[in-house]
Amino acid sequence: MTSTFALIVTDTSPLITLAVANQLDVLLRAGLPIEIPDAVYFEATRIRAAPGANQIGAWINLHSEMVRIVPTETGIDQQRRLEEGRPIRGLGEQAAIEALEIFLAKTPDAQALLLFEDTDIAKRRAIVDDRVSLISTGDFLRALQSARLIQSAEYILDEAARSGRNVAKQRESAAGDDTKEALRRQLLTSRRP
């Protein structure tokens, strides 16, 4: 897949937000090839039971003609760190820079659109290059709303938070059940002569 334009996902947050809101398909609406750096993909999906993780994997497979995972040196380093029990937090962004460099090196007229989380795009200085444009999750959804391709950007973002909350409640409840079970076993053991 060689294209002069690509949408590069720089962080897990847009993927997780759209996955839990069941709206990953909106990313395809721009008709641009989507590149997900390996470290971003791994960070978003490494806990298989985590909400959104399975949706992201299935979505990539379903749209493999449009979405690809980009192998990077940072991704290799991420695996090494995991094996050595070192932290891997924040490597997604580093991998995204690498993925961008790989993409821009393909052809002189290559152009990239980098997708960021809203608070990160507002606060951090990104790459200064005329061939690189930026977009936040909110910008993306609002552009879709303006073109009347979705009804409401706000609804999708609220839905993501609601789903996130439901999942957190389920986890707390499951953790509570585990604790009760552990306590019950402990009591049974202590009663035995």
Add this chain to the structure above:
Amino acid sequence: MTHTEKSSLIHQYAAGELSWHTLRERGFENYLEVLAALAEHGLKYPLAPMTGPNVAARERGIAILTERFNAQTSP
């Protein structure tokens, strides 16, 4: 991270005072935790205002998307 600390951080995040990058440095493990905390506190996802160091690059990005989206909806 205590519940009070988490609550304070998520309020600052929702107000646009802290970034996701900072939340991660301060102990939020993944973005799902952030979404859950927003909903728990009745807060909205913080949309980025059109300010800051990346405005020109963002305006370019929005223009690219708008052109592509409108091409799909125009008769």
